[in-house]
Amino acid sequence: MVENQKCHNYRTLSYLIFAMTKDEFISRQETMKHYGHKIALLWLTGFGAFALCSVPFGTYIKQNEWVQSLFAICFLIYFVGGIVFISLLNRRNQKKLGIICPNCAKPLFRTSAKSIIATGKCGRCGEKIING
Numbered sequence: 001m002v003e004n005q006k007c008h009n010y011r012t013l014s015y016l017i018f019a020m021t022k023d024e025f026i027s028r029q030e031t032m033k034h035y036g037h038k039i040a041l042l043w044l045t046g047f048g049a050f051a052l053c054s055v056p057f058g059t060y061i062k063q064n065e066w067v068q069s070l071f072a073i074c075f076l077i078y079f080v081g082g083i084v085f086i087s088l089l090n091r092r093n094q095k096k097l098g099i100i101c102p103n104c105a106k107p108l109f110r111t112s113a114k115s116i117i118a119t120g121k122c123g124r125c126g127e128k129i130i131n132g
C-alpha cells in the first residue's frame with residue numbers, strides 16, 4: 001500500500017517535471033537537433049584530422065607495418081568509441097531536455113516526436129507528454 005503510494009507520487013512528480021506545452025516540446029526538439037549537429041561536426045572534425053594525418057604520413061604509415069596497425073587500431077577506437085560516446089551524450093542530452101518518456105523511458109525524438117505533437121501522448125505507452 002505504502003509502496004503504491006510512493007509509486008503514485010513518483011509518477012505524479014515525474015508528470016509534473018515532464019509535462020510541457022506543445023511549443024516547449026517543439027523548442028526542446030530543436031535544441032536536441034542543435035546538440036546533434038554540434039556533436040556530428042565535432043566527430044567529423046576528428047574524422048577529417050585522421051584523413052589529414054594519413055596524407056603527409058601516408059608513405060611512412062604504409063612502409064612500417066606496426067605503424068599501419070597502430071593507425072588502424074587508433075582509427076577503429078575513434079570510430080567505435082565515437083559512436084558509443086555520441087550515443088551516451090545523446091541520451092544525457094535527452095534526459096537534460098526532458099524528452100524521454102517518464103513512464104517507459106523511450107526517447108521522444110525524431111520519428112516519435114511527430115506522433116507526440118499530433119496526439120500529445122507517447123507512441124509506445126500512451127503516457128501524456130504534452131499539456132493542452
Ligand SMILES: [Zn+2]
Pocket residue numbers: 101102103104105106122123124125126127
Ligand atoms: Zn512512454
